[in-house]
Amino acid sequence: RDARGVPHPLAQAVRDIDRDGQRDLVSISSDGDTGIAGVRVTPPARLIAIDLDGDGAVDLLSARGQAFLNRTRNAGNWLTVALAAQIEGDSRFNAFGIGSVIELRAGPLYQKRVATDALTHFGLGPYAHADVLRVTWPNGSYQNIRFRVTDAVQLAGNQQIVQEQTLKGSCPYLYAWNGERFEFITDVLWRSALGMAIMADVFMHHHTADDYFLIRAEQLRPRDGFFELRFAEELWETAYFDYARLLVVDHPPGTEVYVDERCVAPPYPEPRVYLVRERRPVAQATLVTAAGRRDVTGLLERSDRRVVEGFAATRYQGIVEDQELILDLGSLERDGEPLLLFLRGWLMPTDASLNVAISQNPALAARPPELHVEQPDGSWAPAIASLGFPSGKDKTLVVDLSPHVGPGRSRVMLRTNFAIYWDEAFVAAGAHASASVAIAPQPRSRDEARAAPIVPAGVPLVITELPVARAELRFRGSSREHRVALHGPAVTDYDAVDPEHRWRPLVGTYTRYSDVTELLLAADSMYAIVGAGDEVALEFDASGLPSLPAGWRRDYVIHTDGWLKDGDLNSATGKTVAPLPFHGMSSYPYPDSEHYPDTPAHRDYLRRYHTREVDAGVYREALRGRE
Numbered sequence: 001r002d003a004r005g006v007p008h009p010l011a012q013a014v015r016d017i018d019r020d021g022q023r024d025l026v027s028i029s030s031d032g033d034t035g036i037a038g039v040r041v042t043p044p045a046r047l048i049a050i051d052l053d054g055d056g057a058v059d060l061l062s063a064r065g066q067a068f069l070n071r072t073r074n075a076g077n078w079l080t081v082a083l084a085a086q087i088e089g090d091s092r093f094n095a096f097g098i099g100s101v102i103e104l105r106a107g108p109l110y111q112k113r114v115a116t117d118a119l120t121h122f123g124l125g126p127y128a129h130a131d132v133l134r135v136t137w138p139n140g141s142y143q144n145i146r147f148r149v150t151d152a153v154q155l156a157g158n159q160q161i162v163q164e165q166t167l168k169g170s171c172p173y174l175y176a177w178n179g180e181r182f183e184f185i186t187d188v189l190w191r192s193a194l195g196m197a198i199m200a201d202v203f204m205h206h207h208t209a210d211d212y213f214l215i216r217a218e219q220l221r222p223r224d225g226f227f228e229l230r231f232a233e234e235l236w237e238t239a240y241f242d243y244a245r246l247l248v249v250d251h252p253p254g255t256e257v258y259v260d261e262r263c264v265a266p267p268y269p270e271p272r273v274y275l276v277r278e279r280r281p282v283a284q285a286t287l288v289t290a291a292g293r294r295d296v297t298g299l300l301e302r303s304d305r306r307v308v309e310g311f312a313a314t315r316y317q318g319i320v321e322d323q324e325l326i327l328d329l330g331s332l333e334r335d336g337e338p339l340l341l342f343l344r345g346w347l348m349p350t351d352a353s354l355n356v357a358i359s360q361n362p363a364l365a366a367r368p369p370e371l372h373v374e375q376p377d378g379s380w381a382p383a384i385a386s387l388g389f390p391s392g393k394d395k396t397l398v399v400d401l402s403p404h405v406g407p408g409r410s411r412v413m414l415r416t417n418f419a420i421y422w423d424e425a426f427v428a429a430g431a432h433a434s435a436s437v438a439i440a441p442q443p444r445s446r447d448e449a450r451a452a453p454i455v456p457a458g459v460p461l462v463i464t465e466l467p468v469a470r471a472e473l474r475f476r477g478s479s480r481e482h483r484v485a486l487h488g489p490a491v492t493d494y495d496a497v498d499p500e501h502r503w504r505p506l507v508g509t510y511t512r513y514s515d516v517t518e519l520l521l522a523a524d525s526m527y528a529i530v531g532a533g534d535e536v537a538l539e540f541d542a543s544g545l546p547s548l549p550a551g552w553r554r555d556y557v558i559h560t561d562g563w564l565k566d567g568d569l570n571s572a573t574g575k576t577v578a579p580l581p582f583h584g585m586s587s588y589p590y591p592d593s594e595h596y597p598d599t600p601a602h603r604d605y606l607r608r609y610h611t612r613e614v615d616a617g618v619y620r621e622a623l624r625g626r627e
Contacts, residue, residue, distance in 0.1 A: 014026075014049070015049035015058040015121065016058065016121065016122070016123035017058055017070060017072060018072050018075050018076065018123070019056070019057070019072075019075045019076035019077065019078045019123030019124065019125070020075075020076045020123055020125045021076065021106070021109040021111060021122070021123045021124060021125045022123070026047060026049070026060065028041050028043070028047060030043060031043065034047075034060075036068075038068070039060065039068045041062045041064065041066055042062070042064050042066065046062065046063040047060055047061070047062055047063075048060070048061045048062075048063070049061075051080070051119070051121065052067060052069065053069060056078040056080065056121075056158055056159075057069075057070035057071070057072065057075065057078075058070055058121055075123075076123050076124055076125040076126060076127075077123075077124040077125070077126070077127060077128060077157035077158055078121065078122065078123055078124055078157060078158055079104070079121075079122045079124055079129075079130055079155065079157055079158075079159065080119050080120065080121050080122070080159075081102055081104075081115075081119070081120045081122070081133065082096070082118060082119050082120075083096055083097030083098075083100055083102075083115055083120075083135065084096075084097070096115070096117070096118040097115055097135070097137060097138075098115050098116060098117070098118075099114070099115065099138045100114070100115045100135055100136060100137050100138060101113070101114055101115075101135070101136040102114075102115055102120050102133070102134070102135055102136075103133070103134040103136075103623050104122050104130050104132070104133050104134075105130065105131050105132050105623055106124045106125070106127035106129065106130045106131055106157075107127050107131065109124070109125055109127065110623070124157045127157065128156065128157050129155050129156045129157050130155040130157070131146065131155070132144060132145070132146045132155075132500075132623055133145050133146075133155055134623050141236060142236070142502070142503055142504055142619075143502070144498070144500060144502045144623075145498075146498065146500055171187040171188055171189050171190050171235075171237070171391075171392055171564060172187065172188050172189055172231055172232060172233045172234075172237070172239050172241075172530070172564070173186075173187055173188075173231075173232045173233075173234055173479070173492055174186055174187070174188050174213070174229060174230070174231060174232075174558065174560075175229065175230040175232065175494045176215055176219050176220040176227075176228070176229050176230075177220065177221060177223055177227070177228040177229075178218065178219050178220060178221055179221035179223075181494065181495060182228075182230055182494040182495070183219055183494070184491045184492050184493070184494065185213070185215055185219060185558075186213050186392065186393055186394060186395065187391070187392040187393050188209070188211060188213060188231070188558070188560045189209040189211065189239060189241075189560060189562055189563070189564045190209060190211060190263050190391035190392050191207075191208075191209040191210065191211055191263050191264070191266075191268070191391065192207065192208050192209040192562065192563045192564050193564055193565070193566070194206065194240075194563050194564060194565040194571075194572075194581060194588045195352075195565055195571045195572030195573055195574060195588055195589065196351075196352045196355070196566070196568075196571055196572075197352040197353075197355050197356050197568075197570045197571065197572070198355050198359070199355060199356060199358075199359030199360075200356050200359060200360070202359075203572050203587075203588065205265055205266060206581070206585055206586070206587050206588035206590075207266045208242065208523065208561050208562055208563055208583070209560065209561060209562060209563070209564070210268060210271075210442075210523075210559075210561045211261070211391065211559070211560055211561075212247075212259045212260070212261065212271050212439070212557050212558070212559050213259065213261055213391075213395070213557065213558050213560075214257070214258060214259050214261070214396070214555065214556070214557055215555065215556040215557070215558055216555055216556075217553055217554050217555050217556075220556050222542040225541065225542055225543045226469065226470075226539040226540060226541060226542060227246060227466070227539065227540040227542050227556075228537070228538065228539055229246075229538040229539075229540075229558065230494065230535050230536070230537055230538070231244070231530070231535060231536040231538060231560070232476060232479070232494075232534075232535040232536075233530045233531060233532055233533070233534050233535065234478045234479060234492065234502075234532070234533070235503065235532065235566070236503040236504070236532060236566055236567040236568075237506075237532060237564055237565065237566040237567065238505075238506045238510075238529065238530065238531050238532070238564075238565050238566075238567075238577055239529075239530040239562060239563070239564050240527045240528075240529055240530075240562045240563040240564070240565075240580070240581055241519075241520065241527050241528045241529075241530050241536060241560070241562045242519075242520070242523050242524070242525065242526075242527035242528075242561050242562040242563075243442055243520055243521070243522060243523040243527075243559075243560065243561040243562065244468055244471075244520045244538060244558070244559065244560050244561075245442070245465055245466060245467055245468070245558075245559045246465075246466040246540045246556060246557070246558055246559075247273070247439065247463055247464070247465055247466075247556065247557040247558075247559065248463070248464040248465075248466060248545060248554060248556055249273055249461060249462075249463050249554070249555050249556065249557060250461065250462040250463075250464075250546070250548055250549075250552050250553070250554050251275055251460065251461050251462075251552060251553055251555070252460045252549075252551070252552055252553075253551040253552065253553070254277065255275055255276060255277050255460075255553075256275075256276045256279070257273055257274065257275055257276070257461075257555050258273075258274045258276065258342060258396055258398060259271065259272070259273060259274065259396070259398070259557050260272070260274075260396070260397060260398040261390070261391050261395035261396050261397065262387075262388035262389065262390065262391060262395065262397040262398075263347075263388055263389055263390065263391040263392075263395075264386065264387075264388030264389075265386065270438055271438070271439040271559075272398075272436040272437060272438050272439060273436065273437050273439060273461065273463065273557065274340065274398055274428075274434060274435075274436045275434060275435045275436065275437070275459060275460070275461055276342075276428050276433065276434050277428075277432065277433055277434060277435075278428065278430075278432065278433040278434075279342070279426045279427070279428055279433070280330065280426060280427050280428070280429060280433075281297075281300070281301050281425070281426050282297065282300060282327045282328060282329055282330070282425050282426065282427065283297075283328040283329065283330035284297050284327075284328040285297045285299070285300050285308075285325065285326070285327050285328070285425060286325070286326040286328075287308055287310065287311075287323065287324070287325055287326075288323065288324040288325075288326065289310070289311050289312070289321055289322070289323050289324075290312070290321055290322075291310075291312075294310065296308045296325075299422075299423075300422060300423070300424055300425040300426075301424070302424055303344050303394075303423050303424040304423070305423060305484065305485035305487075305488045306423070306485075307345065307346075307421035307422060307423045307485075307487050307488065308325065308345075308421060308422045308423075309421055309487045311323045311419075313419075314364065314417075316350065316354050316357065316358055316364070317348065317349075317350060317351075317354055317419075318347075318348050318349050318350035318351075318354060318418065318419050319350065319354075319358060319364070319366055319417055319418065319419065320417055320418070320419045321417060322367070322415070322416075322417050323415075323416065323417065324413050324414070324415050325413065325414040325422065326411060326412075326413045327341075327411065327412050327413070327414070327425055328409075328410075328411045329341075329405070329409075329410045329411065329412065329427055329429075330409065330410075331408065331409050332405065332407055332408065332409070332410055332427075332429050333407060337402075337429070337430040337431050338400070338402050338428070338429075338430065338431060338433075338434060339400070339401045339402045339405055339427065339428075339429050339430075340398060340399065340400060340401065340402075340427065340428045340429075340433075340434055341397075341398075341399040341401050341412070341425070341426075341427050342396060342397070342398055342399075342424070342425065342426050342427070342428070343396065343397040343399065343414075343422060343424070343425050344390075344394070344395070344396045344397075344422070344423050344424040344425075345390050345394075345395070345420050345421050345422035345423045345424075346390050346392065346393050346394050346395065346420070346421050346423070346488070346489045347389050347390045347391075347392060347395075347418065347419065347420050347421075348419040348421075348489075349392070350366070351566070351568050352566070352568040352569075352570040352571045352574070353568055353569060353570045355570075356570050366417065366418070367415070367416055367417045367418070368386060368387070368388075368389060368416060368418060369387040369388065369389055369414050369415070369416040369418060369420065370382060370384065370385055370386075370387060370414070370415050370416065371383050371384040371387045371399065371404075371412055371413070371414060372412065372413040372415060373404050373405060373410070373411075373412050373413075374410065374411040374412070374413070380413055383401075383404040383412070384399070384404070387399065387414070389416075389418055389420055390420060392489075393489040393491065394423070394489065401427075421487055421488075435458075435459045436459075437454075437456040437459050437461055437463065439463075439557075439559075440454065440465070442522070442523050442559065442561060443521070443522045443523075445522050445524065446518060446521040446522045446524070453546055462546060464545055464546065466540040466541060466542075467521055467540075468517055468520045468521060468538055468539070468540065469517070469539050469540055469541040470515070470517055470537075470538075470539040471515065471516045471517045471519070471520050471528075471536055471537065471538050471539070472514070472515055472516065472536065472537045473511055473512075473513055473514060473516045473528050473530065473534060473535075473536050474513050474534065474535060474537065475499075475513065475533055475534055475535075476497060476499065476533060476534065476535040477497045477498050477499035477500055477502070477533050478497065478498050478500075478502045478532075478533060479492035479493055479494055479496060479497050479498075480492065480493050480496035480497075480498070481493075500533075502532065502533060503532040503533070503567065503619070504567065504616050504619045504620075505531050505532055505614050505615075505616065505618075505619060506531065506532075506565065506567055506574070506575060506576055506577050506614075507575060507576050507577065507614065507615050507616060508576050508577025508578050508613075508614065509529075509577060509578075509610045509611070509612065509613055509614075510529045510530075510531050510534075510577065510610065510612040510613075510614050511527075511528045511529045511530070511609050511610055511612065512609060512610070512611045512612045513612065514609075516528040516536065516609070519605075519609065520536075520538075523561045523583065524583070525581075525582040525583050525596070525597055525602065526601070526602060526605040526609075527562055528609075529577060529610065531577075531614060532567075563581045563588075572588070572589050573589055577614075579596070580596045582596050582597055
C-alpha cells in the first residue's frame with residue numbers, strides 16, 4: 001500500500017472485456033481486488049486474459065488457477081483472428097505468425113494489435129462485421145481482406161477466422177482469353193529481378209528478362225478479331241514493361257511445338273521454336289535423397305501436375321535437401337544427330353531476404369541445377385554446370401544433350417537443392433524427331449515492328465509475328481489464389497478480383513493510366529511502369545493471319561521484355577520506383593557516372609507518360625477509412 005493506504009497493483013491484463021473496440025485495463029491490487037464485481041484473486045497472482053469457453057468473450061484466469069468467465073451484459077460483437085504462417089521450408093516465421101501486426105477497421109472504429117498469441121481478439125462494438133483486415137507479417141509483406149458477401153474468408157462478427165500467409169513476390173501474371181474467360185497462363189519477366197540480393201550487398205544481374213513462353217491453342221482464342229492478353233502485376237512489385245509481341249506458330253498434324261522457358265543468367269540461349277515430331281519418354285527416372293532411392297518414372301510420363309516431390313524442406317523457402325534425379329534415356333541409336341531433353345516443372349522461389357540469410361549460414365549453400373552424364377565406368381562427370389531452372393510456374397526447359405551424350409544406352413543426372421517439382425521428361429533423338437527455328441530478334445525501334453509470316457526453309461512451320469495493336473494501362477486489383485494440385489503451384493482466378501490496394505506500393509512516379517501501345521512496340525527503355533494492382537490489357541490483331549491448312553494446329557508464343565523490382569526489404573532500392581533502369585546500364589543500382597538516357601525522345605516520353613505520383617498514403621489511409 002502507498003502512503004494513503006491504497007493497494008499497489010501487482011498484476012494486470014489488457015484486453016477488450018466489453019468488446020466495444022477499446023482495450024480495458026484489469027489490475028490486481030496487493031489484496032487481490034480487481035475492481036470488478038465478483039472478481040477477487042488470491043494473491044500473489046498473475047492474470048491471463050483468454051477466451052476459456054470459446055464464446056468470443058475474454059475471460060480471466062489467475063496463476064493460482066482461479067477462472068472468471070466473462071458474462072458482461074450488452075457487450076459488443078467480436079472477431080478473433082488466427083494467423084497461419086508459411087513455415088514449411090521457411091525459418092522466418094513461427095507457426096502462429098507471432099510478431100505480426102494486425103489492423104482492423106469496422107465503420108469508424110480502427111484497431112491495431114501485435115499478435116502475441118495464437119489468437120488475437122477484437123471487439124467490434126455495435127458493428128456486425130469488420131470492413132477490412134490487414135496483416136503485416138514479420139518480413140514486411142502485407143495482406144488485406146475486405147468484407148464481401150461472396151468472399152471465401154468472411155469478416156462477419158462473432159466468429160474465429162484463419163488468415164493464411166500468401167506469396168508476396170513472384171512475377172507479373174499473364175492471362176489469355178480462351179473463348180469463355182481469361183485463363184491464367186503463367187508468370188513472366190522471370191529472368192529479371194532488379195536489385196535482388198544474392199547475398200549481403202551483392203545483387204542479381206541487371207539485364208532485361210527477354211523471355212518467351214508458350215500458349216497452347218486451347219488457351220487463346222480471338223474475340224472480335226483480336227487476341228486478348230492481360231499482363232497483371234498482382235504482388236509486391238513494380239514492373240518496367242518495355243516490349244511485347246505475339247508469335248503465331250502453325251504446325252502440321254502429329255507435331256508439337258515448344259520454346260525454352262528456363263531461367264538462366266545471361267547471355268541467354270538463342271530463342272528458338274522447337275518442332276517435335278517424335279517424343280520418347282525416359283526409360284526410367286529415379287529420385288535419390290537422404291531417405292533413399294525412389295522410382296518416379298510414372299510421374300514424368302506426361303504433364304499432369306503429378307510432380308516429383310518428397311524431398312525434405314530446410315529452414316529456408318525454396319531450398320530443400322540435396323536431391324538427384326537420374327534419368328535413364330534408354331538406347332539411343334544416333335550418330336552425331338540432335339538429342340534434346342525436354343523437362344517441365346515449377347519452382348518454389350527464394351527471395352532477397354532469404355538469399356541474404358542463406359549466404360550467412362556456413363552450413364548451407366544454394367546449389368542451382370547441374371547436369372551430369374554417366375561414364376562407361378559408372379561414375380558421373382559434370383556436363384552442364386549451370387543448367388538453369390523453371391522460370392516460376394509450369395515451365396519447360398529444352399536441353400541440348402548432343403555434345404554430351406553419345407550413342408548407346410545413356411543416363412543423365414540432375415543435381416540440386418532447389419525446390420523444383422518436375423512434372424514431365426522426354427527426349428527427341430535424331431533429326432527425324434525434332435527441328436528448330438531461330439526466332440527473329442526483337443526490334444530496337446518502333447519503325448521495325450513486323451507482322452509478316454515467316455516460312456523457314458526445310459521446317460514445316462509458319463510463324464507470324466503480331467505486334468501490339470492496342471495496350472491500355474489501368475488499375476484492376478488482385479486475383480484470388482488457389483492450388484489445382486496438392487504439390488502444384490498456386491494459380492489465380494482472373495474473375496475473382498479484389499479491386500483494392502493490397503500492397504504498400506514502391507514510391508515514385510508511375511506511367512499514367514492510359515493507352516500505352518507505343519511503349520510496347522520496341523525495347524527502347526521507354527516502357528510502361530506498372531505498379532501493384534495494375535494491369536496492361538493487350539490486344540493483337542488476328543485479322544491478317546494466313547489460313548490454317550487442314551489438320552494443322554495453331555499455337556502461340558508470347559515474347560515479353562522489361563525489368564522487375566520487388567518490395568523486399570533486402571532488395572536494392574526496393575522501396576522506390578527510381579532509379580529508372582535502361583538498356584546499356586552496367587549494373588543496378590548503376591553508378592553515379594551513369595544515368596537514364598537524356599535524349600529528346602526520352603525526355604518527351606517522361607514528360608508525357610510519367611505523371612502519376614504514388615506514395616504509401618493511399619494504402620495506409622485506406623484502412624482507416626480516409627481513402
